[in-house]
Amino acid sequence: MIDAVAVTQQLVRIDSRNPPGDEAACADFLDALLGDAGFTVTRHTFGENRFNLVARLGQPGPAQVFTGHLDTVPLGTLPWTHDPFGGEIVDGRLYGRGSCDMKAGVAAMIAAAVAEAEWIGAQGAVTLVLTGGEETGSHGAKALSEAELLGEARLLVVGEPTANRFLAGHKGALWLSACCSGVTAHGSTPHLGDNALYKAARGVLALEQYQFNTARHPVMGLPSLNVGTLHAGQNINSVPDRAEFSIDIRTIPGLAHAAVREQVGFTLGAETELEALVDLPAVWSDPAQPQMQRLAAAYRAASGREAEAASANYFTDASVLTPALGGVATVICGPGDPAMAHKIDEFCTVADIVEAVAIYREIIRTA
Numbered sequence: 001m002i003d004a005v006a007v008t009q010q011l012v013r014i015d016s017r018n019p020p021g022d023e024a025a026c027a028d029f030l031d032a033l034l035g036d037a038g039f040t041v042t043r044h045t046f047g048e049n050r051f052n053l054v055a056r057l058g059q060p061g062p063a064q065v066f067t068g069h070l071d072t073v074p075l076g077t078l079p080w081t082h083d084p085f086g087g088e089i090v091d092g093r094l095y096g097r098g099s100c101d102m103k104a105g106v107a108a109m110i111a112a113a114v115a116e117a118e119w120i121g122a123q124g125a126v127t128l129v130l131t132g133g134e135e136t137g138s139h140g141a142k143a144l145s146e147a148e149l150l151g152e153a154r155l156l157v158v159g160e161p162t163a164n165r166f167l168a169g170h171k172g173a174l175w176l177s178a179c180c181s182g183v184t185a186h187g188s189t190p191h192l193g194d195n196a197l198y199k200a201a202r203g204v205l206a207l208e209q210y211q212f213n214t215a216r217h218p219v220m221g222l223p224s225l226n227v228g229t230l231h232a233g234q235n236i237n238s239v240p241d242r243a244e245f246s247i248d249i250r251t252i253p254g255l256a257h258a259a260v261r262e263q264v265g266f267t268l269g270a271e272t273e274l275e276a277l278v279d280l281p282a283v284w285s286d287p288a289q290p291q292m293q294r295l296a297a298a299y300r301a302a303s304g305r306e307a308e309a310a311s312a313n314y315f316t317d318a319s320v321l322t323p324a325l326g327g328v329a330t331v332i333c334g335p336g337d338p339a340m341a342h343k344i345d346e347f348c349t350v351a352d353i354v355e356a357v358a359i360y361r362e363i364i365r366t367a
Contacts, residue, residue, distance in 0.1 A: 002037065004104075004111035004357050005094065005350055009087030011070075011103035012096035016132075018071035023132035023140075026070040027051035030110070030130060037114045038121075039128070046143035050132050054149050057113060058125035062152040064364060065127045065325065066113070067141075067317055068106035068159040068334070069134030072098035073342045081345050093347040100336030104348040105159025105356065106130060108335055112360030119365060126364060127151055134317050137175075137278040141317040145324040153325040155291055157363060158316045161336030161348070164355050166299045166307035168292065169284035170332060171220055172251035173315040174260060175277040177244060178203060178268060184241040193239030197232040200243035203268040204230060207247065210267060212260070217252040220282070220311045223260075224250045246277070250313055253284040280319035283330055284311070291329035294367045299333065302362035303355065312338070333359060 014025045027043060030053055034041050039055040046052065051070070056063065075084050075097055082088055082095035089095075094104070113126045120126050129150065133139030144150060180200045185193025204227050212223045225247065232243035249260060257279055265274050285292050287309045296307035312332060322330045335352035 002111045002114045004107040004353050007033070007107035007110060008094055008099060008104045008348070008353060011107060012087040012094070012099050013085050015085055016071050016098065017074050018133060018135045019074070021047070021071060021133060021136070022049040023051040023070040024049045027053055034110065034128070038117060042149055044144060044147060044149055046133065046140055050140065052132055052140045052144050053128070053130040054144065055128040055130070056125070056151065057117060058120040059123065061125055062154040063125035063127040064155050064157070064367070065129055065153040066109040066157045066159060066360065067129040067131065067321060068102050068109060069131045069140070069317060070106065071132050071135050072101065073135050076344050078344050089350060092350050094350055094353070095345060095347045097346055100161045100346050100348040101341035102160050102334060102336065104336055104353045105161065105334035108353055108356035109157070109159050109360050112357045112364060115357070116361055116364045124364065127153070129321065131317055138280060138317050138320045141320040145320055150321070150324055153328050155295065155367060156318060156322055156325060156328050156330040157360065158318050158330065158332040159334035159356070160316050160332050161334050161338045161341055162312070162332055163337050164303065164333060164335055164352055164359060165310060166296065167310050167312050167332040168287050169220070169253070169282065169330070170312035170315055170318070171223070172257070172282035172319060173278050173280045174249040174251060174257045176247040176249070176261065176264065177275045177277055178247060179273045180243045180271055182239065182241045185239040187237035187239065190239050193241070195239050196243040197240045199271050200230060200232060200245055203272050204245055206267050207264070210264070212255070213263070214252070214255050219309050220252045223252050223255055251282050253282045255282070257281065280315050281323070283318045283322050285329045285331070289329060292331070295329060295331050295363060298362040298367040299359060301366070302359040314338070
């Protein structure tokens with residue numbers, strides 16, 4: 001047996017912040033752990049010190065796939081009360097960067113699979129897809145998909161923090177960089193230049209009133225748009241010849257990203273060039289479909305709670321993995337309060353980790 005809480009502590013003690021991006025030590029630890037537990041482990045690299053692991057246990061054929069990512073976000077600028085790489089437990093809370101997002105989820109799915117190894121070996125198949133580079137746009141998952149290392153699947157469980165709630169999908173993400181060009185000149189003679197910042201400002205104000213031409217999703221609601229950054233100019237006494245701003249769009253199923261990009265470009269006008277930074281579609285599995293019903297039944301049996309139709313606003317590797325696996329039924333469910341993700345003094349409760357193991361074990365046995 002594997003103690004999911006202890007594994008979470010060990011993972012938190014490994015610095016895997018992204019940027020800069022370095023999953024090597026996490027991959028080393030989990031490669032050995034999973035190999036000792038009887039998994040067949042494939043180690044995949046997608047850059048210097050960048051790693052994914054695909055670990056399989058059980059019979060040939062389509063597997064139950066559980067996925068989590070190994071990278072974390074940076075620490076932030078404010079001081080932590082608890083050591084961000086200490087993995088200490090205080091009053092039932094396990095503290096550290098990545099404890100919630102999402103090393104606890106990774107540990108819980110490993111512990112669940114090992115606990116059910118005898119059952120899996122006799123009549124099932126489980127694949128753990130542990131990725132790098134998720135925090136900056138699912139780069140590891142994309143590399144795995146392109147390398148065709150995922151194998152066949154019959155369902156996908158994403159262990160992102162949901163406070164162990166059962167989610168049937170999440171919004172997509174289309175992040176755009178917008179650039180306006182001009183002509184520089186001395187600040188005392190602005191008429192001799194062409195101010196790129198004014199162009200960007202007009203574009204930003206136009207986006208404040210932007211409306212999506214789409215129907216509301218019954219669970220996710222409407223898509224959203226936010227301008228997150230604006231940068232222009234080199235010094236105060238020059239006309240800026242370049243201005244850039246970034247646009248964060250969260251989409252719903254059925255909303256084509258190519259069409260959204262075209263509409264945003266039309267709104268901004270020909271003077272603005274757009275480049276996609278992140279392009280990840282929304283994910284939604286109809287709760288009424290048979291496989292989702294089986295997943296919901298397993299969730300109810302383990303947690304005692306109803307599997308209500310719900311979704312997340314954030315994206316996950318399911319944006320890449322669900323289509324790569326043939327559109328399998330996908331549920332997002334994992335330990336940790338999503339409101340704690342990326343925060344100073346991030347934590348995951350020990351109780352959440354223990355419950356997540358129970359939920360995953362029930363899914364393995366019955367879904």
